Amino acid sequence: MLNISILTIGDEICIGQITNTNVVHISAELTRIGANVLTHSTIGDEKNIMLSEIDRLLKSSDVLILTGGLGPTHDDITKPVLCEYFDDQLIYREQTLENLRKRYSKLNIEMTDRNMRQAQVPSKCISLENSAGAAPGIMFEKDGSYLFSVPGVPGEMRAIMKDHIVPFVKNMIAERNENLVLYKQIMTYGIFESSLADMIGDIDKLFDKGDSLAFLHSFRGVRLRIGVHGESRRDAETKLAVLEQKIQDKVGEYIYGSGEDSIPSAIGKLLTERKQTLAVAESCTAGMLGKEITSVSGSSAYFSGGVLVYSNEIKEKILDVKHDTLVKYGAVSEQTACELAANVRSKFNADYSLSITGVAGPGGGTEDKPVGTVWIGYSDKNETFAKKYFFGGNREINRERSVANALALLYKKLRGK
Amino acid sequence: MLNISILTIGDEICIGQITNTNVVHISAELTRIGANVLTHSTIGDEKNIMLSEIDRLLKSSDVLILTGGLGPTHDDITKPVLCEYFDDQLIYREQTLENLRKRYSKLNIEMTDRNMRQAQVPSKCISLENSAGAAPGIMFEKDGSYLFSVPGVPGEMRAIMKDHIVPFVKNMIAERNENLVLYKQIMTYGIFESSLADMIGDIDKLFDKGDSLAFLHSFRGVRLRIGVHGESRRDAETKLAVLEQKIQDKVGEYIYGSGEDSIPSAIGKLLTERKQTLAVAESCTAGMLGKEITSVSGSSAYFSGGVLVYSNEIKEKILDVKHDTLVKYGAVSEQTACELAANVRSKFNADYSLSITGVAGPGGGTEDKPVGTVWIGYSDKNETFAKKYFFGGNREINRERSVANALALLYKKLRGK
Numbered sequence: 156m157l158n159i160s161i162l163t164i165g166d167e168i169c170i171g172q173i174t175n176t177n178v179v180h181i182s183a184e185l186t187r188i189g190a191n192v193l194t195h196s197t198i199g200d201e202k203n204i205m206l207s208e209i210d211r212l213l214k215s216s217d218v219l220i221l222t223g224g225l226g227p228t229h230d231d232i233t234k235p236v237l238c239e240y241f242d243d244q245l246i247y248r249e250q251t252l253e254n255l256r257k258r259y260s261k262l263n264i265e266m267t268d269r270n271m272r273q274a275q276v277p278s279k280c281i282s283l284e285n286s287a288g289a290a291p292g293i294m295f296e297k298d299g300s301y302l303f304s305v306p307g308v309p310g311e312m313r314a315i316m317k318d319h320i321v322p323f324v325k326n327m328i329a330e331r332n333e334n335l336v337l338y339k340q341i342m343t344y345g346i347f348e349s350s351l352a353d354m355i356g357d358i359d360k361l362f363d364k365g366d367s368l369a370f371l372h373s374f375r376g377v378r379l380r381i382g383v384h385g386e387s388r389r390d391a392e393t394k395l396a397v398l399e400q401k402i403q404d405k406v407g408e409y410i411y412g413s414g415e416d417s418i419p420s421a422i423g424k425l426l427t428e429r430k431q432t433l434a435v436a437e438s439c440t441a442g443m444l445g446k447e448i449t450s451v452s453g454s455s456a457y458f459s460g461g462v463l464v465y466s467n468e469i470k471e472k473i474l475d476v477k478h479d480t481l482v483k484y485g486a487v488s489e490q491t492a493c494e495l496a497a498n499v500r501s502k503f504n505a506d507y508s509l510s511i512t513g514v515a516g517p518g519g520g521t522e523d524k525p526v527g528t529v530w531i532g533y534s535d536k537n538e539t540f541a542k543k544y545f546f547g548g549n550r551e552i553n554r555e556r557s558v559a560n561a562l563a564l565l566y567k568k569l570r571g572k
Numbered sequence: 573m574l575n576i577s578i579l580t581i582g583d584e585i586c587i588g589q590i591t592n593t594n595v596v597h598i599s600a601e602l603t604r605i606g607a608n609v610l611t612h613s614t615i616g617d618e619k620n621i622m623l624s625e626i627d628r629l630l631k632s633s634d635v636l637i638l639t640g641g642l643g644p645t646h647d648d649i650t651k652p653v654l655c656e657y658f659d660d661q662l663i664y665r666e667q668t669l670e671n672l673r674k675r676y677s678k679l680n681i682e683m684t685d686r687n688m689r690q691a692q693v694p695s696k697c698i699s700l701e702n703s704a705g706a707a708p709g710i711m712f713e714k715d716g717s718y719l720f721s722v723p724g725v726p727g728e729m730r731a732i733m734k735d736h737i738v739p740f741v742k743n744m745i746a747e748r749n750e751n752l753v754l755y756k757q758i759m760t761y762g763i764f765e766s767s768l769a770d771m772i773g774d775i776d777k778l779f780d781k782g783d784s785l786a787f788l789h790s791f792r793g794v795r796l797r798i799g800v801h802g803e804s805r806r807d808a809e810t811k812l813a814v815l816e817q818k819i820q821d822k823v824g825e826y827i828y829g830s831g832e833d834s835i836p837s838a839i840g841k842l843l844t845e846r847k848q849t850l851a852v853a854e855s856c857t858a859g860m861l862g863k864e865i866t867s868v869s870g871s872s873a874y875f876s877g878g879v880l881v882y883s884n885e886i887k888e889k890i891l892d893v894k895h896d897t898l899v900k901y902g903a904v905s906e907q908t909a910c911e912l913a914a915n916v917r918s919k920f921n922a923d924y925s926l927s928i929t930g931v932a933g934p935g936g937g938t939e940d941k942p943v944g945t946v947w948i949g950y951s952d953k954n955e956t957f958a959k960k961y962f963f964g965g966n967r968e969i970n971r972e973r974s975v976a977n978a979l980a981l982l983y984k985k986l987r988g989k
Binding site: 166167168169170171172173174175176178179180181182183184185186192193194195196197198199204208338340369371378380435437439440441442443444445446448449450452453454455458459460461462463464465466468469472473502503504516517518519550551 | 613921
């Protein structure tokens with residue numbers, strides 16, 4: 156197996172000021188092609204710690220990927236350290252300078268000395284063109300291991316990963332022609348982890364020794380991750396397909412996709428095929444459902460829009476919920492959820508609609524309707540109904556779970572269940 | 573300085589399936605009280621790697637915090653490893669079992685053998701009560717360093733951090749009575765990093781040697797992070813206050829808060845004080861603005877609601893945008909943005925309104941209005957206007973930046989600028 160380590164440089168990550176999303180991308184991309192990500196390590200902008208961590212990780216992995224410290228704000232921290240470690244010095248390369256000049260002239264910005272320094276690279280490295288920014292990536296070889304250094308700016312890191320590192324690692328794996336591990340994710344919805352496990356049954360009977368099935372729970376459903384060892388890429392891919400089919404046979408009705416699929420994209424696919432439309436009425440989620448639905452490119456083909464009915468007054472005035480309904484049953488009720496769903500569907504002239512009305516918290520809870528109580532309404536040309544949920548989490552969790560359950564409800568109806 | 577290392581256990585993080593948000597919380601909480609977070613390390617569920625990583629990190633830090641591997645799905649990976657490392661064995665403690673029994677009886681769930689095993693702890697450890705879940709936290713001491721092991725479930729990790737680890741580390745720092753580093757974040761909006769840096773001027777003149785000022789850019793504005801060394805907590809806090817005042821004097825008009833403040837919470841504070849209300853009309857962002865505004869608890873006091881006018885038909889039908897306007901100027905235009913803002917304000921009977929209409933991409937761009945073109949409208953009782961923006965990013969970035977700029981526009985108006 157080809158072992159990867161990822162080293163992130165940056166005080167802002169060490170002290171918890173920002174979330175390290177770069178490692179997620181790098182790990183996912185390299186795992187996808189069959190590499191084995193051994194470890195993530197994060198350290199601050201400190202020369203001696205960087206030197207010892209580079210040495211430790213480079214010696215224990217085939218490929219070390221270093222992010223951060225190449226940008227314009229932290230400039231010149233990573234490059235001098237790499238020069239010290241590889242006993243090298245910074246130089247200008249004509250090709251890199253030329254790329255940088257072209258870049259600045261295109262953007263109509265004058266190139267300053269400070270900008271120019273971004274083109275400097277250690278003389279013994281291979282420099283990797285950065286199609287998304289000024290600072291080139293850097294590659295070194297030492298004792299058969301490879302070090303890549305990329306900027307911490309996500310767009311630039313992604314560009315260098317795609318253009319250089321992923322193809323390079325893929326090639327290394329192919330040349331080694333040895334065992335590799337491939338993963339595949341299967342996305343399920345509307346079922347608990349424990350029930351899925353029961354339906355799938357004894358994993359040892361389905362899977363070879365060494366292959367694995369992991370369950371990963373989230374509000375959006377349970378992800379199943381199949382992992383297989385193969386003697387070659389083709390061998391591993393065949394095994395993956397066979398195991399996926401076995402899982403499909405057992406729990407197919409709860410599967411909506413694989414890999415990067417999401418419920419909103421699965422809904423979008425069905426609505427686009429059928430040339431049908433959707434509208435929403437949101438109270439406690441106040442736009443989260445609309446945001447999710449429109450996170451899919453091309454959603455304008457099927458999403459008409461919606462109303463954020465945050466106050467009772469607006470529920471009455473804009474979506475014609477009856478005053479009596481609000482007085483008699485309250486805003487968080489089956490009746491209100493149904494009226495919201497039915498009325499937004501007719502006003503927006505849509506084929507389907509969803510409504511969400513609940514007590515997100517922290518305030519607003521009562522004995523009858525404690526924080527976490529949510530009604531989700533559904534309407535199509537044949538029927539209108541609402542379902543009651545109790546999430547019992549904090550504000551953020553109650554809102555997240557409301558959206559997840561509304562989307563699952565619609566998807567289930569669209570699949571005809 | 574008291575040095576902290578954080579070790580995360582979990583294949584799902586190594587392979588990039590999920591984002592490690594636990595380290596963000598742990599790092600931020602411990603940095604806040606003056607500890608120095610040296611490193612984050614993530615490894616898979618593998619015994620030998622765990623043993624060597626625990627040994628390496630415990631030897632190089634005062635406190636090692638281990639997350640993951642205590643939950644019900646990955647059960648029994650971390651605990652046996654800790655037993656092996658500390659030459660110990662698992663036992664039941666009556667107090668922990670009793671807590672677990674109470675917990676299950678409260679939830680009205682029968683306690684199985686599998687559940688009961690969650691109460692097992694190594695015999696030489698101190699077990700830490702978990703107020704948010706079944707698995708207790710674990711604490712060991714070795715050669716003057718401390719190891720804490722907490723579940724990977726975010727809510728449980730947070731509970732044990734708050735109840736046990738933060739107070740313990742705070743106490744260690746106080747007892748050591750030595751130099752510590754404190755940080756403070758100052759939140760700015762509506763100004764570029766480079767302009768802020770120019771206005772603040774030469775940092776060496778403002779700050780003592782060793783103290784630091786870092787700039788962290790995001791779509792939501794630039795965060796300034798002040799870091800100071802102090803001989804005691806009081807000394808460091810005083811220095812922080814003095815430096816904050818210096819920064820305030822230089823760029824106060826761009827500051828909206830500190831620490832965990834956000835523009836939506838700053839807007840909410842002003843609107844609540846003034847007993848005024850807000851409505852929104854969203855096209856390309858389709859709920860993201862509403863979501864942000866209502867992420868603040870208590871937003872029902874000032875947020876009336878809004879309309880997701882995703883299609884042209886809905887812009888006309890629900891918010892009375894003139895048909896002529898849409899034909900003559902298009903949906904992404906100053907005129908449409910103004911009509912949306914003015915009409916949603918009057919329909920929702922609100923004091924203020926915002927509208928967003930733009931080309932988020934990837935489709936829909938033209939030569940005149942390329943992907944990334946966005947108009948943001950504003951309306952109050954005195955005026956209605958719209959501003960044009962060009963973000964030129966991908967769908968996600970264009971939508972994010974639209975929301976950030978709409979919020980900044982409103983906040984600026986509310987502050988009377």
